[in-house]
Amino acid sequence: MQAPVPGRVAQIAGEAAAADGADPLDEAARIALADGAASVIAEDDAFALLHAGDLSLVVRPTARGRGLGSALLTRAESSYGTGLTAWSHGNHPAAARLAARHEWERVRDLWVMRRPTSLPLPALEVPDGVTIRSYRDSDAADVVAVNAAAFADHPEQGAMDLDNLSRRMAEPWFDPAGLLVAEDESGMLGFHWTKQHDARLGEVYVVGVAPAAQGRGLGKVLTLAGLHHLAGLGVDEVLLYVESDNAPAVAVYSRLGFGHADTDTHVQYRRP
Known part of the structure; x- marks a missing residue:
């Protein structure tokens, strides 16, 4: 049986955090998800979550390299329009490549000290x-x-x-x-x-x-x-x-x- 959307999001995000060493969802995204204030496009192995104009896109580690991220980002761009922002928590190289491919601009660097x-x-x-x-x-x-x-x-x-x-x-x-x-x-x-x-x-x-x-x-x-x-x-x-x-x-x-x-x-x- 397929997990419900919030459960599937949490599962994929947890697997990504364990593989990447950084949680792909920040506090604001998690609160919006818990409160039902986020829009979600969910697949079996990936999801896009939008709240307050900020997009979180996460692909299950075992499903990476198959174009799922690019396909899901294209859907998110079509659904949510322009003016979006998105964080790459941990400055993931795949996120940089995806951003360049879709012509998203790098606008902020937030340091963890x-x-x-x-x-x-x-x-x-x-x-x-x-x-x-x-x-x-x-x-x-x-x-x-x-x-x-x-x-x-x-x-x-x-x-x-x-x-x-x-x-x-x-x-x-x-x-x-x-x-x-x-x-x-x-x-x-x-x-x-x-x-x-x-x-x-x-x-x-x-x-x-x-x-x-x-x-x-x-x-x-x-x-x-x-x-x-x-x-x-x-x-x-x-x-x-x-x-x-x-x-x-x-x-x-x-x-x-x-x-x-x-x-x-x-x-x-x-x-x-």
């Missing part, structure tokens, strides 16, 4: 008048407002609203103790949302500082506060995602001990 927790962390020095504490339910509107201002030009993160915040907080990994907020007498200045994937892996999930509070070193302070929190949970490694051309952020993370390997890159393509 990693840091072992065995490296000593600098002491956390919080500026005078600033408090860093864990999230409270009454903080939701302020987190959304700070996020919207901090990521006004970010194509994904800047769109987070109260509903999306609640949906993320409904995920099994959410821990309010790991969402750290910085505030002073004027209100919330910024936040660092950490994420624990499993016993060994943590993530700098989102660091946002309100524009009015920038220039005070709060980004580094919040990042460091989150790293201390994750180290206290006993994880072995912490990762984060950063745009490859965001030189100031890359410099801050590098000084904190994060490194990047060329293979640890996610590439976004766009159909003109």
Whole structure:
């Protein structure tokens, strides 16, 4: 019996992740699939998933090299039109070849940077008048407002609203103790949302500082506060995602001990 579409998608994606060393579906795609908000073209050995203009195309490893990806991409282009984007998680060579064949443009490189927790962390020095504490339910509107201002030009993160915040907080990994907020007498200045994937892996999930509070070193302070929190949970490694051309952020993370390997890159393509 053929598996239903969500089950088949999860099965193919799981096999691809095991073979490639990178999950072909990011968090947003998985949430959209779970919530029934994604359009799916599914075959026995491949699928194309679209949500919010972003396309995920995955072929079962044992079925590769037979033209399934190209055929499915042609169907997706016909069904979904122009202006699509697609991520290659892990910068897969086959994705690059497929993009070139269909004349999709490489438009973004997103780096994964990693840091072992065995490296000593600098002491956390919080500026005078600033408090860093864990999230409270009454903080939701302020987190959304700070996020919207901090990521006004970010194509994904800047769109987070109260509903999306609640949906993320409904995920099994959410821990309010790991969402750290910085505030002073004027209100919330910024936040660092950490994420624990499993016993060994943590993530700098989102660091946002309100524009009015920038220039005070709060980004580094919040990042460091989150790293201390994750180290206290006993994880072995912490990762984060950063745009490859965001030189100031890359410099801050590098000084904190994060490194990047060329293979640890996610590439976004766009159909003109």
